[in-house]
Amino acid sequence: MLEINKVSVLGAGVLGTQIAFQTAYSGLPVVVYDVSDEALAKSEAHMTELAQLYKQDGVVGADDGRTDAAFTRLSFTTDLAGAASEADLVIEAVPELLDVKRRLYTDLAKAAPGHTIFATNSSTLLPSDLKEFTGRPDRFLAIHYANLIWKRNLVEIMGTADTDPAVVAAAVSFAETTGMIPIEIKKEQAGYILNSLGVPFLFAAGKLWASGVADPKTIDRAWKIGSLAPQGPFEALDIIGLTTTYNIASNSEDPGVREFAAALKEQYIDEGKLGTMTGEGFYKY
CATH class of the missing domain: 3.40.50.720 (NAD(P)-binding Rossmann-like Domain)
Structure with missing residues (x-):
């Protein structure tokens, strides 16, 4: 070997x-x-x-x-x-x-x-x-x-x-x-198993926020109560890092996901709020 x-x-x-x-x-x-x-x-x-x-x-x-x-x-x-x-x-x-x-x-x-x-x-x-x-x-x-x-x-x-x-x-x-x-993984799959399941979920949350349906904390609260999950999507995005999220979202073919990317950049990344690694993203740490 x-x-x-x-x-x-x-x-x-x-x-x-x-x-x-x-x-x-x-x-x-x-x-x-x-x-x-x-x-x-x-x-x-x-x-x-x-x-x-x-x-x-x-x-x-x-x-x-x-x-x-x-x-x-x-x-x-x-x-x-x-x-x-x-x-x-x-x-x-x-x-x-x-x-x-x-x-x-x-x-x-x-x-x-x-x-x-x-x-x-x-x-x-x-x-x-x-x-x-x-x-x-x-x-x-x-x-x-x-x-x-x-x-x-x-x-x-x-x-x-x-x-x-x-x-x-x-x-x-x-x-x-x-x-x-x-x-x-037995054959090539963009996103492997984990992100093939997880990214659409996270982007769905991002689109809800960017389109004005609800704020991140409300979306996280609804998901955690309704699914018994320990973590909401925006808490997860802070851990992943908002720069990584932006790079992926900005290349999406979905206009709603690109709208999320633009809002992410303007309201968070341009302000130096990149997630847990910088001490602040959607939440403060």
Whole structure:
């Protein structure tokens, strides 16, 4: 079986930060890459908060020094070639913009060793939309994490028709090694299983708000009372991150979803209210 001993994570946003910390917490060295030092500094600061959340939520080993040890396995860089130079696995977690991802993979293909496996954490794009830009379609697949990965430890693994089965097996093994529960997707599906079910629900809530039917707190309250769910859609969107939500919604073919995206940008993103990571989104934290 292919072995994954060194990991790089490209993109120091909400999920990239979580993926990097969980991987380091599980014992593997991780290089975190982003285009700006500011983004990396925010990521490192957020990891300090994650360490406390691991302890608060009773993650196994969190009170036994494993969170402190995780930081010794983490490094941060704005140098893509340096980030990729020794990686067995590169996990891409950059914004949900096709052109951005394609440019990144074009550069990454030149920088990474031939043996390196590439994985996209894209929530909605098909890996086939990206595979030709990787320079190694047989060593490329999607590995999608759910947000709050130390609690929602689901990993959806989805290859293309070109992905080597040994690469899929290595991804499954990596997921298990890092405390995740791997779910193999048998054919390409935009949104995998989780987001194929969840995104339409969240966008339905967004359209209700943007069209003036009800405010976010009222919509959340109605959903939680009526469905016995512990969390409302706008609480979930704050956790996902409003920038990620905007990037997906603004590319929708549904005019109502695009109206939601426009309102989201004007009333929240332009005001610096991006969700839990900034301390305020639809709610204050």
